[in-house]
Amino acid sequence: MDVVTAVTARRQAPERRITAPGPDMRPVAPAGTVACPSCGRRSVADRFRAELNVCSQCGHHARVPAVERIAQLADPRSAQLLDGGIGDRDPLEFDDGTPYPAAVARARERAGVDEVFSVARAEVGGVPAVLASMDFAFLGGSLGSVAGEMFTRGCELAVAEQRALVAVCTSGGARMQEGIASLAQMARCSVGVAAVAGAKLPYLAVLGDPCFGGVSASFAAQADIILAEPGARIGFAGGRVIEQAAHEYLPDGFQTAEFLLAHGMVDMVVARQRLRPTISSLLKLYMA
Amino acid sequence: MSTATETAEREKEAFARVELARHPNRPRALQVIAGGFDGWVELRGDRLFGDDHAVVGGPAWLDERPVMVIGQEKGTDPMTRALHNFGMPHPEGYRKAIRLMRQAERFGMPVICLVDTPAAHAGVGAEERGQAWAIADSLLCMLGLRVPTVSVILSEGGSGGALALALADRVLALENAVYTVAPPETCAAILYRDAGQRARAAAALRPGVDTAHDVGLVDELVPEPEPGAHAHPDVVVAMLRGAIVRHLDALRDVPIDDLLQARAARYRAAGG
Ligand SMILES: [Zn+2]
Secondary structure: OEHHHHHHHHHOOOOOOOOOOOOOOOEEOOOOEEEOOOOOOEEEHHHHHHOOOEOOOOOOEOOOOHHHHHHHHOOOOOOEEOOOOOOOOOOOOOEOOOEHHHHHHHHHHHHOOOOOEEEEEEEEOOEEEEEEEEOOOOHHHOEOHHHHHHHHHHHHHHHHOOOEEEEEEEEOOEOHHHHHHHHHHHHHHHHHHHHHHHOOOOEEEEEEEEEOHHHHHHHHOOOOEEEEOOOOEEOOOOHHHHHHHHOOOOOOOOOEHHHHHHOOOOOEEOOHHHHHHHHHHHHHHHOO | OOOHHHHHHHHHHHHHHHHHHOOOOOOOHHHHHHHHOEOOOOOOOOOOOOOOOOEEEEEEEEOOEEEEEEEEOOOOOHHHHHHOHHHOOOHHHHHHHHHHHHHHHHOOOOEEEEEEEOOOOOOHHHHHOOHHHHHHHHHHHHHHOOOOEEEEEEEEEEOHHHHOOOOOOEEEEEOOOEEEOOOHHHHHHHHHOOHHHHHHHHHHHOOEHHHHHHOOOOOEEEOOOOOOOOOOHHHHHHHHHHHHHHHHHHHHOOOHHHHHHHHHHHHHHOOO
16 A cells, blocks of 8 residues: 555544544544643644644654654655555463454554554665554554564565665563563564674664563664654663562653663664654665 | 353462462572583673673583583572572673673584573663663574574573573473563553452463463473472473483584574564
């Protein structure tokens, strides 16, 4: 599917009452406006979307749906979404009151995407790339077997067509409903990353809010170059878990993108408006 | 539809399985090293920040051949449990493991990893020093290591903290061990926002190593004499030693490039 069509289809999806720019934007009266989740400022939804879901008052970077991310980063009309076509898995036949397939169906309806990962063949600044983008609105961006398979296919496509790999990572971590099969995805995705590295193709990761657990501890941290969005919370264990488990005092700004930059874990913190030009100049250097 | 009593029974049974895997008398990594290997020399430190006691490692003899043995150690009494941080490694532990694996590769020593951790440590220091990055590096390191590798899930394989040392050519597991995406307490906190519902989480997660075997993360379950490894630690260590030697002998005959290809194909398919 063409990305523009996909984004348009998404915006016209009947279950979405307004053209909400992101899952964490609460629809508020009057219709067609959204409120910044950080400062509460109201903006016209279309305008907010044109500003890449960044609040013009406080600079808060609100979440971006996976397909819209691809549209933001790819050169105009260059992106071609890959067909998923991967059947659903339920390795544990998980049912703790809500059967897992029902949870997936509901997530699909709410998020307007088939699964966490949307993967596209695209160009960024004229450089051929594979864009793999995660949707936090789909079960918290959790890493299940379909997501793992999609990411790995993205890696293999990059190798087959000599493209750079760009992954936008936003995830709460493992998908608990898939249990140990979810853990195995960290291994599977690492095989994909190793293939890209072996082909001497650059792999660039953009870490959005939030990025934790099995995603941060595998392909998000394995990139050659790691960019993070301002204010994004990134880490292995969540702050709440750390407070409860270790009864530790959390320092100011703990696990923010800026904190990780200061501790040497990411290469740069990049405002969303600068992401496309930054990625484009980097890919040109590494694909010269 | 199961009745409430059946559900309660199933949950109790599942959590009992987790508790058996956590039995304090099950053989720990240092016991397996002492009883299964000869002349182990402990090497310490990650050369970057510190020395993590939750991960121990160094070269030893196995069947008259040098190997590199790395283990997650939980400790055996209150003092050693605290010293080893209950087997929960900091980034330094994974980076020490990576250093020793790279060293083993240079000297052609097979690598044996003994996995026994509820999870990687969750704490401020661990986050500041890149826990996620350390685990992610260890995964890539194990995938590319140009020597044969064998991992053993001794008792508890929890989260990426266990997987980081378990991407081997052969993964063995003691039959009463558990291998999970996260400890049941954490799963319950995530799924139900209540760590107290750990039995419910355990039942839903199917924590036994047989499930890990089904999804391709474990190759062989090593049987434990009744009522379990905690009652016969020495017998179990001897059986483990035999199993490790048998697998290493088979792996040594495989050309290293074929081994790496098979390793990649195997983890490419893991998890369905
Ligand atoms: Zn704002």
